[in-house]
Amino acid sequence: MNRLPLRSVPLALAVILALSACAGGASGDQAGPTDDRIQVVTSTTVYADLVSRIGGDQVAVSPVIDSLSQDPHSYEATSRDKLALSKAGLVVANGGGYDAFMDVVATDLKLDEATVITAVDFSPVAHEDDHPGNESHDEHEGHDHASYNEHIWYDLESMRFLGDEITTRLSTLRPESAESFKGNAAALASDLQDLETRVAVLHGSLEAQHFSMTEPVSFHLLDAAGMVDATPKGLSESIEGGGEVSPQAYNEMDKLLSDGSIDLLAYNTQTESPQTKRIRDQAVAAQVEVIDFTETLPENSDYVSWMSGNIRSLELLAK
Known part of the structure; x- marks a missing residue:
């Protein structure tokens, strides 16, 4: 039987551990056991980027949807995703039926409302009943969509308002870094x-x-x-x-x-x-x-x- 030379074992073990860390589920800037950063899980890379921009080195952010090959409409959360959300200090979802898997997991885990940000709650377009395009979405093919167009990250004003809420939540979790969060948020808003x-x-x-x-x-x-x-x-x-x-x-x-x-x-x-x-x-x-x-x-x-x-x-x- 072929055996690895002893000097190769640490390298092989490192490769195995690296591959294991990359396999499936929520991924991104994941924390180690001694990491004291605020753990944040987002539904997509869009919200992960916004949180990272505001939180800087005080946050470790993991998007559930981290590949262009994944469709948020049909995605089903894995056990690894559920574990990540259960440990998160902050969760950011789009809402409006776009990333329904986040709603399901948050409900199953009974996450505190203070832990979860739903972006549509802070979007002007989600509250304008007569906004153009709002009439185009309803229930179809098993997907329960909002009455407005839920793809609100393409609305720049909505993302500015969301940035304000992310800043408030992060500042509550880590008051000593509030000024840093506010400065980063101001730069993003600009x-x-x-x-x-x-x-x-x-x-x-x-x-x-x-x-x-x-x-x-x-x-x-x-x-x-x-x-x-x-x-x-x-x-x-x-x-x-x-x-x-x-x-x-x-x-x-x-x-x-x-x-x-x-x-x-x-x-x-x-x-x-x-x-x-x-x-x-x-x-x-x-x-x-x-x-x-x-x-x-x-x-x-x-x-x-x-x-x-x-x-x-x-x-x-x-x-």
Whole structure:
């Protein structure tokens, strides 16, 4: 039988331990047994980045959804996720039916309300009943969605308000670092306001141009830029819910693309399927601009730079 030389055993053991630490479930800046940082679990990398930006070296943040291949709508929490949430000093979820697995785990664990931040609770768009696009979401294909568009991280103002709440909760957990948290939050808010200014400028040049979406992920950003949603009724909801797009919706989309009624197709690359590829092909054939969007952070990116890139794509469209 082949045996490892004794000098190789520590190295082999280190590799095994490293692989074990990376396997499945909530991952990220996980803490060791002597780590005294505030333990934070978030539903996605978007919220992990915002907490990290505000908390700095005082937080250890683990996003449950940490890969572009994972779909938060259909994700089911693992035992490792549940363990991570049970030990967290702070939990940040989106809410609105987007990351329902977080609600399930929080309820099962009977987490204290002071431990959980639900982002939609601090979003203006979640409280504007007549906001454009609010009527587009309801229960479909087993997913209980809010009456508003729950993809609120594409609304920059909502993220500023969320930043304030994250700062308050972290400051309560660690009062001695409150000034540091406030300073970091102010810097983040300044960056977000700069992005909002760019979107406001876009409003003048993109106002009344029409867009369609394979999924309603980027709605709030496009709406803030002044664009009008021309997505055939039920199309993006069917795709998001895993249902079949009707022939009527395909035909309507093809007509809108072909006759110049749509200026932009907003394409969610994170949940690409034969249905979405067919729509993209329709747009390309009609020479309609296609801009790719994702639901969570691309690799090696942060929230501000990611949103800046999305806005840059719209600025190029406006030229």
